[in-house]
Amino acid sequence: MKxxxxxxxxxxxxxxxxxxxxxxxxxxxxxxxxxxKRITELERHLDRALLLRHGRGVEPTPAGTLLYQRAKAILKxxxxxxxxxxxxxxxxxxxxxxxxxxxxxxQFLPGPMGKFLHGRDDITVDLIQDHSYDIPRTVAEGKxxxxxxxxxxxxTGVTSFPYARDRVGLVVPLGHPLADRGSLFLExxxxxxxxxxxxxxxxxxxxxxxxxxxxxxxxxxxxxxxxETRCRMIREGLGIGIVAENIxxxxxxxxxxxxxxxxxxxxxxxxxxxxxNAAACSPAALELLHFLCPSAKxxxxxxx
Numbered sequence: 001m002k003x004x005x006x007x008x009x010x011x012x013x014x015x016x017x018x019x020x021x022x023x024x025x026x027x028x029x030x031x032x033x034x035x036x037k038r039i040t041e042l043e044r045h046l047d048r049a050l051l052l053r054h055g056r057g058v059e060p061t062p063a064g065t066l067l068y069q070r071a072k073a074i075l076k077x078x079x080x081x082x083x084x085x086x087x088x089x090x091x092x093x094x095x096x097x098x099x100x101x102x103x104x105x106x107q108f109l110p111g112p113m114g115k116f117l118h119g120r121d122d123i124t125v126d127l128i129q130d131h132s133y134d135i136p137r138t139v140a141e142g143k144x145x146x147x148x149x150x151x152x153x154x155x156t157g158v159t160s161f162p163y164a165r166d167r168v169g170l171v172v173p174l175g176h177p178l179a180d181r182g183s184l185f186l187e188x189x190x191x192x193x194x195x196x197x198x199x200x201x202x203x204x205x206x207x208x209x210x211x212x213x214x215x216x217x218x219x220x221x222x223x224x225x226x227x228e229t230r231c232r233m234i235r236e237g238l239g240i241g242i243v244a245e246n247i248x249x250x251x252x253x254x255x256x257x258x259x260x261x262x263x264x265x266x267x268x269x270x271x272x273x274x275x276x277n278a279a280a281c282s283p284a285a286l287e288l289l290h291f292l293c294p295s296a297k298x299x300x301x302x303x304x
Contacts, residue, residue: 004042006078009071011038012050016068020057093121094284097144099128099135103244104148104271106227108164116291123284133205136160139274145285150269160274161289161296168267169245170260171234171252178240183261186242187214195230195241196223210266231255278303 014024015035025032043050050064060068100109105127117125128144135147136155147158154160170189172178178189196203203220222238224230230241231251248259261267273293275281278300281289290297 004045006075008038008042009075011035012042012064013068013071013075015039015051015058016060016064018057019059023057094123094282095126096123096146096282096285096288097126097128098146098148098288099130099138099144100148101132101135101150102129102225102227103150103166103247103269104164105129107166107244107246108148108271112292116288123287125288136274139276142276142280145282146273146275146289148271148273150271152270154272155274158274159277160272161293161299163271163273163293165271166269167245167262168242168269169248169262170240171231171243171248172240172258172260173235173237174256174258176240176258178260179258181260183263185213185263186210186218189240190214190216190218192219193221193239194218195233195239196220197225197230210264213264213266227251231257 011024011028011030014027015021018024018027021035021039022032025035028035039051046063046067048063049061050067051058052061109127113125113127117123130138130147132149132151135144135149136158138144139147140157148163149155150166170178170184170186172192176192178184178192181188203217207214207217222233224233224241227243227247228251230243231248232255233239234241234257235255242262243259245259245261248257251257252259273289273296275285275289278286
């Protein structure tokens with residue numbers, strides 16, 4: 001109907017849900033008189049009473065209830081259409097937003113992303129670095145299409161699939177008293193300063209992550225986020241540090257460092273790849289998900 005438009009439906013829905021024209025006006029950033037006028041015009045256009053006005057506010061008539069239900073469905077469809085369009089770049093090319101933690105970006109994605117994008121002019125990928133504990137939330141909120149995070153168990157609010165595993169180890173300089181140990185528990189290294197920026201990016205979260213495996217918190221005098229910088233600081237004797245084994249091996253020879261295997265169970269990390277749900281995932285994002293994690297395709301096919 002020509003008399004119906006999206007802003008008018010939003011006003012009407014707000015009036016029904018807020019049960020007040022003034023609160024609906026506040027919600028829609030309008031003045032109350034403008035809301036009242038638009039709803040009166042809507043009732044005149046449809047030739048039906050849609051709202052009952054009384055001292056406590058407003059409530060829908062049976063016709064108004066029906067319109068409210070249909071309006072909610074229309075607005076939801078518009079939102080889904082906008083979300084779908086936003087999955088394309090300004091040039092109309094499919095765009096995928098993939099969030100991953102630093103370990104994933106360095107260890108797991110360069111090769112596969114090169115293969116996935118080779119010869120593809122119809123897809124672009126935005127790689128976004130984020131913390132593992134934030135990634136499932138950003139996926140659930142629709143800020144990114146896919147996320148890769150490490151956690152002992154899959155996060156709630158998203159659909160996750162097992163993606164990869166790695167281990168973190170303890171990096172020390174050559175000649176350090178621990179250098180000849182080969183393997184040890186973190187408990188055995190607590191007498192030495194530990195460079196910060198842990199697997200969960202803060203000392204409190206790290207201690208919660210490792211549970212009761214240490215008798216006291218480690219001494220942390222320096223926080224270093226970047227892996228290479230952390231290794232350089234270790235080389236200079238500023239402390240020892242926890243680094244993913246595959247990443248640490250890139251710096252051992254050139255910086256005179258030793259990688260010790262951590263025997264703690266938490267040193268073995270499980271990575272998950274997640275999406276909000278299959279219905280909300282664009283075809284391009286699903287294609288990337290299936291490419292990076294073939295088991296996800298099998299699992300989704302079994303559910304359908």
